[in-house]
Amino acid sequence: DTSQRVSSLVRARQEELSRPGTDPEQLAAQMKQVHEEFTRLRMYYQFGIDEVQTKVNILRQEFEQIHEYSPIEHVRSRLKSTESLVEKAVRTGGDMTIPAIRERVHDIAGVRITCSFVSDVYWIADMLRRQPDLEVLTTKDYIASPKPHGYRSLHLIVQVPVFLSEHTEHVPVELQLRTIAMDFWASTEHKLSYKYRRNLPAPLRAELDDAARVAADLDARMERLRSEIRPMPDPERP
Numbered sequence: 312d313t314s315q316r317v318s319s320l321v322r323a324r325q326e327e328l329s330r331p332g333t334d335p336e337q338l339a340a341q342m343k344q345v346h347e348e349f350t351r352l353r354m355y356y357q358f359g360i361d362e363v364q365t366k367v368n369i370l371r372q373e374f375e376q377i378h379e380y381s382p383i384e385h386v387r388s389r390l391k392s393t394e395s396l397v398e399k400a401v402r403t404g405g406d407m408t409i410p411a412i413r414e415r416v417h418d419i420a421g422v423r424i425t426c427s428f429v430s431d432v433y434w435i436a437d438m439l440r441r442q443p444d445l446e447v448l449t450t451k452d453y454i455a456s457p458k459p460h461g462y463r464s465l466h467l468i469v470q471v472p473v474f475l476s477e478h479t480e481h482v483p484v485e486l487q488l489r490t491i492a493m494d495f496w497a498s499t500e501h502k503l504s505y506k507y508r509r510n511l512p513a514p515l516r517a518e519l520d521d522a523a524r525v526a527a528d529l530d531a532r533m534e535r536l537r538s539e540i541r542p543m544p545d546p547e548r549p
């Protein structure tokens with residue numbers, strides 16, 4: 312069965328490194344099998360991205376053409392590579408079966424939406440939340456509660472149905488909604504963390520902490536200007 316094969320392959324792959332006596336032909340056949348399974352899995356998640364992206368593009372075009380104002384600045388999506396999917400599956404521990412991996416890795420598909428203003432982030436999130444075919448699995452509001460190092464964004468895991476020839480796949484997609492200032496900070500932090508392999512020297516860390524405060528302050532100031540451009544349609548929102 313599929314699950315069994317994946318776990319035995321991953322085990323074989325790991326053991327093979329320390330034991331060069333493994334039958335290379337058998338291993339190659341197993342590798343091919345698993346490669347096909349991961350390719351199929353990634354295809355489903357790409358379809359999930361396509362569905363969400365269409366939804367976001369429709370909102371964006373509607374805003375641009377009818378309202379002459381779009382709360383969406385840009386949209387980017389990415390599908391986790393097989394390599395980093397396997398790496399995360401191993402790192403997070405647990406069964407190496409496809410269903411178990413899908414259960415614990417929620418960012419195989421990712422869509423990032425950047426807005427100008429904080430209120431637009433919540434506004435777009437609400438529009439998506441109200442769509443009957445999107446199921447919100449989790450919400451993490453790192454804008455209301457920023458991470459200790461200063462990261463801010465609104466994260467939703469939404470599940471979207473993908474209609475295939477013989478069955479329907481319900482695909483979770485990680486949505487990251489943020490302002491331009493939040494995005495600027497996060498991408499800079501990401502580049503620095505990458506360069507220093509997550510061991511940032513204290514002075515750089517302090518500089519980033521400060522930049523996070525400045526970014527949050529800029530968002531607050533821009534929010535005050537926003538009301539001059541377009542009043543919020545929902546009076547309950549800040």
Ligand code: GTP
Binds near residue numbers: 451458462466497
């Ligand atoms: P991951 O295993 O990293 O995906 O984290 P998680 O499952 O605990 O979810 P979380 O909501 O904390 O973060 C998911 C994603 O948000 C990450 O993959 C990053 O893209 C982004 N993110 C979270 N924290 C940070 C941060 O401190 N800096 C930057 N640059 N990005 C972050």
Ligand code: MG
Binds near residue numbers: 418
């Ligand atoms: Mg991630």
